[in-house]
Amino acid sequence: MNEIYARERLVFFCRMLYDRRITVSAGGNMSVRISDSEILITPSGVNKGLLEPEDLVKMNLKGEVLAGGKPSIEHRFHLALYNMNPGTRAVIHCHPLYCTALAVKGCGIRSNLTPEGVLLLGDVPEIPYFTPGSEELVRAVASCGGSPAMIMARHGALTQGRSLEEAYDRMEELEFQAHLQIICGDAEDLPPDEIAKLGAMRK
Numbered sequence: 001m002n003e004i005y006a007r008e009r010l011v012f013f014c015r016m017l018y019d020r021r022i023t024v025s026a027g028g029n030m031s032v033r034i035s036d037s038e039i040l041i042t043p044s045g046v047n048k049g050l051l052e053p054e055d056l057v058k059m060n061l062k063g064e065v066l067a068g069g070k071p072s073i074e075h076r077f078h079l080a081l082y083n084m085n086p087g088t089r090a091v092i093h094c095h096p097l098y099c100t101a102l103a104v105k106g107c108g109i110r111s112n113l114t115p116e117g118v119l120l121l122g123d124v125p126e127i128p129y130f131t132p133g134s135e136e137l138v139r140a141v142a143s144c145g146g147s148p149a150m151i152m153a154r155h156g157a158l159t160q161g162r163s164l165e166e167a168y169d170r171m172e173e174l175e176f177q178a179h180l181q182i183i184c185g186d187a188e189d190l191p192p193d194e195i196a197k198l199g200a201m202r203k
């Protein structure tokens, strides 16, 4: 993806996440792949509603900063996902309120309440709590690195996608499903045969 366009798109999606309250203040970090070996990632400690294209940090997949300032403290799990998954073009990590509420309670996210949950998310693993920025957290994320979406205990949520739009849609859907789960309480999942049918339709 052209770097100038990628900078504008990543800032656009950061503002969408912020405007829709999927992330607040400087929380979370987002990145996009611009070539086989390079990404753009949000800088450390900047409010996601106030980011400008020139604020983004360019890195290679070895973890070297090529342009810009200090990358997000969580850049290593972004790099791990890009290195593991050549098809991943975008990674979004943030602290959406309802996802984080379930992550704090440790009750997991159910994604089989509605067809969209099955289609966009599939099963959502929950990784254990580790200190932000730690090597243990990178390893825990990598252990679920094949999943399009995951919950991070006592912390937040993480999605990846074949485009920025896909990673964004998965995060928005994940937060919707978390909110739905909290509202619906103990509602039953879709029937197993319907979940299997929808799973086979997943792109």
Ligand SMILES: [Zn+2]
Binding pocket: 027, 028, 093, 094, 095, 132, 155, 156
């Ligand atoms: Zn975080």
